[in-house]
Amino acid sequence: MRRLIPAALLFGLLAAAPAFAGDSTRIGTVDTTFRLLGKNDRIVVDRYDDPRVDGVSCYVSRAETGGVSGSLGLATDPNRFSLACRATGPVTLRSKLPDEEVVFGEKMSAFFKEVRVTRLFDSEKRVLVYLVWSTISMGRDGSAFNSVTAVPMDH
Secondary structure, eight states, rough: OOOOHHHEEEHHHHHHTOOSSSSSSEEEEEEEOOOOSBOOOEEEEEEEEEETEEEEEEEEEEEOOHHHHTTTTOOOOOOOOEEEEEEEEEEESOHHHHHHEEEEEOOOOOOOOOOEEEEEEEEEEEEEEEEEESSOOOTTTOOOEEEEEOOOSSS
């Protein structure tokens, strides 16, 4: 049996959502399933440049649902994504970083679901760790789908 989340709680979660810095750049798309009506199901790859760390770019691939509902923006995209962040130049901090910060986010449904990228800092190893995750868990066990990557600060 599914648990229903009270509307007030969902509304509160939306109001508390962080503001996301930086814009994405669409790198490309690959069609995966032909749809007779509407756009095809596809995988999209977007690049996000870390707004507080110069020289780090993150590439997120994710599934998008096509068909009529996907074309109208009403479909909920599946929780399938991957993340790779790389040093694309000298890695320099623009300011002191918190231990944890949501740095990117994008809506994946007309209502509540978002994919977010959180930056963590491993101060002992001086490594930036990026974690991609969804705000709504669609698994039967309730666990969040996620992917992780790391970028060393000095090497």
